[in-house]
Amino acid sequence: MLQSHMKQNLWGYLFIGPFIIGFLAFTIIPIISSLYFSFTSYDLFSPPRWIGLDNFTQMFTEDPRYLHSLKITFIYVFAGVPLRLAFALIVAMLLNTASRAVGLYRTMYYLPSLIGGSVAVAIMWRQIFGDDGIVNLALGFIGIDAVRWFGDPTAALWMLIFLSVWQFGSSMLIFLAGLKSIPQSYYEAASVDGASFFQKFFNITLPMLSPVILFNAIMQTIGAFMTFVPAFIISKGTGGPLDGTLLYSLYLFKQGFEFFHMGYASAMAWIMLIIIAILTSIIFFTSRFWVHYESEGGR
Amino acid sequence: MKSKHIKKLIYHVLVGGFAILLLYPVIWLIMSSFKPSSDIFVTAESLIPNPFVLENYAIGWEGFGDYGFGTFIKNTAVFVAFVLVGHLISCSLIAFGFARLKFVGRNFWFAIMIMTLMLPYEVVMIPQYIIFAELGWLNSLKPLAVPAYFGHPFFIFLLVQFIRTIPRELDEAATIDGCNTFQIYYRVILPLIVPALATTAIFTFYWTWDNLLGPVLYLNSPEKYTVSMALNMFLSNETVSNWGAMFAMSTVSLIPVFVIFFIFQRYVVEGISTSGLKG
Numbered sequence: 001m002l003q004s005h006m007k008q009n010l011w012g013y014l015f016i017g018p019f020i021i022g023f024l025a026f027t028i029i030p031i032i033s034s035l036y037f038s039f040t041s042y043d044l045f046s047p048p049r050w051i052g053l054d055n056f057t058q059m060f061t062e063d064p065r066y067l068h069s070l071k072i073t074f075i076y077v078f079a080g081v082p083l084r085l086a087f088a089l090i091v092a093m094l095l096n097t098a099s100r101a102v103g104l105y106r107t108m109y110y111l112p113s114l115i116g117g118s119v120a121v122a123i124m125w126r127q128i129f130g131d132d133g134i135v136n137l138a139l140g141f142i143g144i145d146a147v148r149w150f151g152d153p154t155a156a157l158w159m160l161i162f163l164s165v166w167q168f169g170s171s172m173l174i175f176l177a178g179l180k181s182i183p184q185s186y187y188e189a190a191s192v193d194g195a196s197f198f199q200k201f202f203n204i205t206l207p208m209l210s211p212v213i214l215f216n217a218i219m220q221t222i223g224a225f226m227t228f229v230p231a232f233i234i235s236k237g238t239g240g241p242l243d244g245t246l247l248y249s250l251y252l253f254k255q256g257f258e259f260f261h262m263g264y265a266s267a268m269a270w271i272m273l274i275i276i277a278i279l280t281s282i283i284f285f286t287s288r289f290w291v292h293y294e295s296e297g298g299r
Numbered sequence: 300m301k302s303k304h305i306k307k308l309i310y311h312v313l314v315g316g317f318a319i320l321l322l323y324p325v326i327w328l329i330m331s332s333f334k335p336s337s338d339i340f341v342t343a344e345s346l347i348p349n350p351f352v353l354e355n356y357a358i359g360w361e362g363f364g365d366y367g368f369g370t371f372i373k374n375t376a377v378f379v380a381f382v383l384v385g386h387l388i389s390c391s392l393i394a395f396g397f398a399r400l401k402f403v404g405r406n407f408w409f410a411i412m413i414m415t416l417m418l419p420y421e422v423v424m425i426p427q428y429i430i431f432a433e434l435g436w437l438n439s440l441k442p443l444a445v446p447a448y449f450g451h452p453f454f455i456f457l458l459v460q461f462i463r464t465i466p467r468e469l470d471e472a473a474t475i476d477g478c479n480t481f482q483i484y485y486r487v488i489l490p491l492i493v494p495a496l497a498t499t500a501i502f503t504f505y506w507t508w509d510n511l512l513g514p515v516l517y518l519n520s521p522e523k524y525t526v527s528m529a530l531n532m533f534l535s536n537e538t539v540s541n542w543g544a545m546f547a548m549s550t551v552s553l554i555p556v557f558v559i560f561f562i563f564q565r566y567v568v569e570g571i572s573t574s575g576l577k578g
Contacts, residue, residue, distance in 0.1 A: 011402070012400040013396075015395055015400060015480075016397060016408060018393060018450055019393045019408070019449060023411065023412075025430075026446050030425075030427050031422060044429070094310075099307075106568070108322060109321065111322060111560075114567075115553055117509045119527045119530040119552070120553050123533075124324055124325065124546075127328075130340070134323075137344050166321065173571045173572050174572055222419070225419065226420065226421065229509075229512070233511075236534060249421060252421055262425050262429075269421045269425065270422065
């Protein structure tokens, strides 16, 4: 009996062994080193020098660029993610019909998500928002003055937000699957009782979809915080104009691999981890007030 | 009856029109790649290349320095292949362990795995770089490919969910037939999880093909550049203003993504809808 238990444990650890080894080598050791580096001044060439909390105090008191980067990243996340989820939900509801063209539409709306993370799309985005790009042409067509997207830091940030919202397709697919799992009988019963479209939306659709929305909100928030490629490509690695696209990850990358402030960059990474942990907990703990689980006791 | 038709028409104009509006930039990029470089922004409002030229593709394909674009595609293909094999082997083994085997500490390690799902890469980026530098692995594919052989939390989770839907009776029958644990994995489970493995392979391809940060950190000689890095180089050399070549190679870089999507659409859509993978 004892022997078979041992055998079971051995098999278990044989199979998940690669994960444990990888976790120690590529996650735990780096995390601990990163915490240590965050208290040092380290340029990669001479050994790290312990400076206590200096990196952290410098960030919040002596580095306006850091605070600016933090601020625009918050704007990017809190404007981009809700807009993206809202578009995803609206389009998912529009596509939740029996029309034969839905398959085609679903593919078309998903395509931006499919290619959105690529360098090619970031390059494309850079060109369509250029001074004589098609976005300004379209604005001119409907009578709005051309915007100099690369001349104004706020406009440049919104250009990045639009790129993020443009990729609502993958969330849309998840919402669509969620909508299809809501029993049709609920809507029929509500119709019999004379419920309006909005009543059905707020009393059936939204509560039934809330667990999926919660999951998406968390994952998208984390993902948005780590956005790197579009900011890097669109600003050609500078974060400009006037640091308007200097998202957190880009600034961290520049501190680490352009200025070789490895200690400072590690401290930035830890603050990022803490912010993400706080945001995730907030979304998670407030979820009991707005997430509806089908059966009591959760999933 | 008539109003129903009108409603339908409005729906298709609205939903279809918005879809075309969203895709317009991509269509514009592709069509512009067939215009002479000097025309692209002069005739930006028109989609039809007139004259229709292929010179952008010829120029872009030459790459830069001594290395043609073909070299970058080959490098990226090798990179993708190594990561793909790594993910398929390691994730299926690990997922089988979590989904089917009972051992002390399983729930603990599973929770750890879920937590690493939410860990930002930035936190481990710098120490990993230092570790790989110490190992002498800089300017090689090793730092990018070796970690793939130790699993990836997203795909492990996806496969665990999939394996849980397979009836345990199959494992029990195989045990009675004299299979050991590895044989159950290899002969019973592996053939049944092919659809989930396909999803794993497709998303591994997308994420690796698009990866820019990793190659930017670890590869520094142009003969090892990936497609993403080459496009970034085109952009840095923009002073030449060769829009056409940049657009052409951007289009080339999107072709494999589109082709794989249209062949395996079912797995992509199911993968996203059931597991919440971000695409």
